[in-house]
Amino acid sequence: MGKVVHKVAALAGGVGGAKLVLGLDAVLGANLSTIVNTGDDMRWFGLQICPDLDSVLYALAGLTDPARGWGVADESWEALAALKRLNAPTWFQLGDRDLATHLERTRLLESGLTLSQATAELAGRWSVASKVLPMSDKPCPTKVQTENGWLSFQEYFVREACRPKVLGLRYRRGALPGAAAMAALQAADLVVICPSNPWLSIAPILALKGVEQVLKQKPVIAVSPLIAGQAVKGPAAKIAGELGFGATQAAIIHYYKPFLDALVYDHTDPERIAPKVQTGIIVRQQQTLMKTRQDKIALAEAVLELGAELLAKKK
Amino acid sequence: MGKVVHKVAALAGGVGGAKLVLGLDAVLGANLSTIVNTGDDMRWFGLQICPDLDSVLYALAGLTDPARGWGVADESWEALAALKRLNAPTWFQLGDRDLATHLERTRLLESGLTLSQATAELAGRWSVASKVLPMSDKPCPTKVQTENGWLSFQEYFVREACRPKVLGLRYRRGALPGAAAMAALQAADLVVICPSNPWLSIAPILALKGVEQVLKQKPVIAVSPLIAGQAVKGPAAKIAGELGFGATQAAIIHYYKPFLDALVYDHTDPERIAPKVQTGIIVRQQQTLMKTRQDKIALAEAVLELGAELLAKKK
Numbered sequence: 255m256g257k258v259v260h261k262v263a264a265l266a267g268g269v270g271g272a273k274l275v276l277g278l279d280a281v282l283g284a285n286l287s288t289i290v291n292t293g294d295d296m297r298w299f300g301l302q303i304c305p306d307l308d309s310v311l312y313a314l315a316g317l318t319d320p321a322r323g324w325g326v327a328d329e330s331w332e333a334l335a336a337l338k339r340l341n342a343p344t345w346f347q348l349g350d351r352d353l354a355t356h357l358e359r360t361r362l363l364e365s366g367l368t369l370s371q372a373t374a375e376l377a378g379r380w381s382v383a384s385k386v387l388p389m390s391d392k393p394c395p396t397k398v399q400t401e402n403g404w405l406s407f408q409e410y411f412v413r414e415a416c417r418p419k420v421l422g423l424r425y426r427r428g429a430l431p432g433a434a435a436m437a438a439l440q441a442a443d444l445v446v447i448c449p450s451n452p453w454l455s456i457a458p459i460l461a462l463k464g465v466e467q468v469l470k471q472k473p474v475i476a477v478s479p480l481i482a483g484q485a486v487k488g489p490a491a492k493i494a495g496e497l498g499f500g501a502t503q504a505a506i507i508h509y510y511k512p513f514l515d516a517l518v519y520d521h522t523d524p525e526r527i528a529p530k531v532q533t534g535i536i537v538r539q540q541q542t543l544m545k546t547r548q549d550k551i552a553l554a555e556a557v558l559e560l561g562a563e564l565l566a567k568k569k
Numbered sequence: 570m571g572k573v574v575h576k577v578a579a580l581a582g583g584v585g586g587a588k589l590v591l592g593l594d595a596v597l598g599a600n601l602s603t604i605v606n607t608g609d610d611m612r613w614f615g616l617q618i619c620p621d622l623d624s625v626l627y628a629l630a631g632l633t634d635p636a637r638g639w640g641v642a643d644e645s646w647e648a649l650a651a652l653k654r655l656n657a658p659t660w661f662q663l664g665d666r667d668l669a670t671h672l673e674r675t676r677l678l679e680s681g682l683t684l685s686q687a688t689a690e691l692a693g694r695w696s697v698a699s700k701v702l703p704m705s706d707k708p709c710p711t712k713v714q715t716e717n718g719w720l721s722f723q724e725y726f727v728r729e730a731c732r733p734k735v736l737g738l739r740y741r742r743g744a745l746p747g748a749a750a751m752a753a754l755q756a757a758d759l760v761v762i763c764p765s766n767p768w769l770s771i772a773p774i775l776a777l778k779g780v781e782q783v784l785k786q787k788p789v790i791a792v793s794p795l796i797a798g799q800a801v802k803g804p805a806a807k808i809a810g811e812l813g814f815g816a817t818q819a820a821i822i823h824y825y826k827p828f829l830d831a832l833v834y835d836h837t838d839p840e841r842i843a844p845k846v847q848t849g850i851i852v853r854q855q856q857t858l859m860k861t862r863q864d865k866i867a868l869a870e871a872v873l874e875l876g877a878e879l880l881a882k883k884k
Contacts, residue, residue: 297679298676299616299672299673299675299676300615300616300617300672300675300676300678300679301614301615301616301672302615326651330645330647330665332645332647332648332665332666333647333648333665333666333668333669333672334669336641336665336666336668336669336670337669337672337673339669340669340670340673340691340694341694342669342672342673342676343676350645350647350648350651350665351647351648351651353648353651353668354648354649354651354652354654354655354657355651355655357614357615357616357648357652357657358614358652358655358657360614360615361613361614361615361657361658363615364612364615376655379655379656
């Protein structure tokens with residue numbers, strides 16, 4: 255396998271995606287480039303906050319809080335408590351350690367670095383072996399149209415806790431991807447779409463100028479974020495229903511169809527995908543629920559083996 | 570006294586000045602407007618940091634750490650420790666609670682408020698009775714020329730701990746004062762220059778367009794920050810020596826002479842001011858060392874009594 259799959263580009267959102275990224279990073283090291291959604295980013299208290307980049311970086315730096323599954327371990331909340339006393343808005347959870355990341359990123363950006371460069375700098379300080387690349391160096395905010403009006407992503411996701419019904423999503427379609435992200439995508443032998451929310455986390459990457467075109471030229475494996483119609487975490491199933499896609503593996507195949515070569519979904523999922531949906535797409539069932547580090551590495555290895563098969567077939 | 574002195578404008582820098590401001594606030598409440606130096610302000614990690622405004626606000630809000638004399642009581646340093654682990658610059662002490670103030674100020678400024686409006690908002694949330702007004706709504710950074718080159722104020726004051734010899738100081742001369750600060754100055758019956766560093770904290774206010782002209786039309790009392798040739802805190806005596814002013818009460822009278830009516834200095838100070846220096850200026854010795862809240866109120870009352878005398882004389 256290692257002889258065939260040299261360079262992998264992974265597309266990832268936050269927590270769910272970051273689990274597989276950790277497995278891929280453990281197997282591939284510097285041969286992995288992860289292109290991370292920045293549609294969730296927001297400017298908050300003057301700071302540049304990149305929740306998905308942080309989820310991936312914290313996972314790879316070994317800093318993720320094991321209990322919460324997001325944010326930094328051994329977190330404290332002193333600044334947030336002081337903001338609360340000051341009647342400042344505190345619906346976005348800013349831990350003191352997490353805050354340090356936002357502060358330093360903002361300082362690096364204000365010193366003139368691009369988001370790609372600032373992210374590389376942070377990754378380097380945390381001795382992350384693989385490359386972590388924001389999908390774009392420009393702001394590409396995803397907007398969520400709900401029954402209560404348009405919301406920014408974090409307003410929908412955190413402040414409203416995904417409660418309002420989603421009527422539509424607006425990505426920054428046609429915006430320029432980051433130069434480093436695009437180069438990594440073009441250099442990849444295999445593209446892995448991590449088990450992130452397709453509509454919230456992956457779609458903003460796909461909406462960037464030229465990304466789908468490159469994906470059409472590459473073997474692409476998606477790992478489904480759904481298990482038996484439910485998301486492991488987050489609102490993927492709820493949104494799939496509200497937007498009329500349906501929370502099924504068939505719906506995910508349909509959504510990624512223009513460039514998809516294979517879908518991996520959980521071995522416990524009873525869904526059997528109709529041959530007409532599956533046409534030309536390889537389907538594999540594996541354990542996609544990742545609880546331990548070993549689960550993450552095992553799934554990464556299974557995905558890379560499937561990738562080697564795809565590459566061998568094309569030759 | 571209360572019948573004569575209605576409205577007082579105080580000019581203040583940081584910690585030393587804030588002590589007298591606390592006393593004046595306790596006596597005068599809403600009839601006090603404090604115009605605070607913003608020459609020490611800096612943008613740091615993307616946040617707008619206003620150390621002197623914070624010293625005054627924390628004092629009036631009853632938040633000041635009693636042991637350190639600056640910053641917030643019950644402070645914790647989790648974010649700073651995380652910044653240290655991240656190899657970010659940490660010479661400027663950012664406590665978690667203090668950070669919340671910088672975050673909220675920055676948020677208010679980014680929402681479109683002026684610094685005067687943002688300061689009024691913070692003061693209101695802390696139920697501060699008197700008015701706290703930044704000297705200007707525009708950045709007016711004080712630059713310090715040292716034997717090691719030009720430094721920003723905080724680089725000199727905190728990073729270099731005032732060690733380099735000062736060769737000169739550059740204020741943003743002629744910049745516009747804040748509209749609220751100027752209105753408060755014009756409306757004042759009496760101006761009190763708090764025991765702040767004349768060259769670092771008061772001079773930047775005096776350098777603003779029109780401020781000295783208004784002071785010349787008002788009774789002005791300065792409270793000296795020096796006791797027997799030494800500053801209670803900070804580099805006032807060192808700088809007075811390095812710049813050739815001399816760390817004496819006579820030097821302070823000389824510096825403020827164009828608009829000064831009276832100088833109050835400590836009752837333990839052995840300096841006797843020569844009549845030719847004193848010409849036209851009333852000199853009073855009082856306890857100016859303020860350790861307790863009662864000391865602060867007592868000094869404020871003594872200053873206001875002297876103010877009443879000055880006003881009675883002019884009538």
